[in-house]
Amino acid sequence: MSDQKPDVKTILRRPIDCAPKLLQNFIDIVLIGGEVPVANLRRGVPSADMLFFAVLEKQIIGVSCLRYPNANFHKHLFEKAGVPEMYNPLSLEACWLCVKPEYRGVGAWSSIFKARTEYTEGRPTHALHRADNKLVSDPVKNMGYSQAGIDFYADTSDDKLCLIVKNHDPVFDPSKKMKYC
């Protein structure tokens, strides 16, 4: 048996460029993970910055998203983590990562992560995961993320949460902007 992993490709689509069926497919896959209420997805998917679809043999086997969260919630996370000075309104949240159970371990996660890293390059990003989810916390720290502040409880979850960041200044620098170059 070959040890070679199948060739998973990740495609990027802005929500407005997706057909309704593709958006529904995205939502259905995230719902498999059981972490996000459907109402949040229906409301949030159209305003996402970018959607990521991991594809294997023409099948979508996993998805993820980059989005600007609601500003109040975004600030709240950094306050709860004890690092309000790190809050950056231009930081994209990496979220809604889910791989269909029958395709876990084939490389979808790393394919999505690679595509996401190429897309964001030096842009600040952040993500939230359950503090006890070691399946996520250990790999992401090897991928350039570091924890912001301390683990915390927030109103949105019963679980203790960990906020991780990438390309964040220790203190937000308001002179930095998104530039086209």
Next chain:
Amino acid sequence: MTENIENLRTIVLRPQDCSEKMKEKFVQLVAAGGEAEEHRVRYSLPYSEVLIFTGFGNTIIGVGALLRPKTSYIQHLFECAGEPQMSNPYSIESCWLSVSEAYRGKGVWRHNNSAKLDYIGDRPYHTIRRVANKSVADLSKEQEYVHVGKDFFSPISKHKLRLMAANHDPVFDPSKKLRYS
């Protein structure tokens, strides 16, 4: 709050940061302007990058928006204008500008536009105007724009249209992207 130009305030918000009441006011003001159909505004509003509100205190009297339209739609516009090589998938569309009739000619549009330009920075953007609408199709009033190609008819409108763009390279440069610096 005195209805004096000195007291005008413009705020730029992502749709996810707007209350339902603000979004409804936005739709009503755009629909009242008569340039966009209400159902289209409602459909596309969640996909917009930012909504721009101008008003006195809590009274909103002028709005505008920046939308990243479908990539195929941007291509269509530049093809119709006869300059397909200028089409830029990063170009945001300045649209849905509307000022409440009672407040026209009092600097509301200028205030709204100034905040828009500040938000955009050096990013490419474009707008389409009805050629017959002399008050907004006159490029001398908005010198940041260049007239792209020639005026045209398109299936998206029964009117002759003018495409205007700013910060666009004469030929799209695929090495450029949005960077944080």
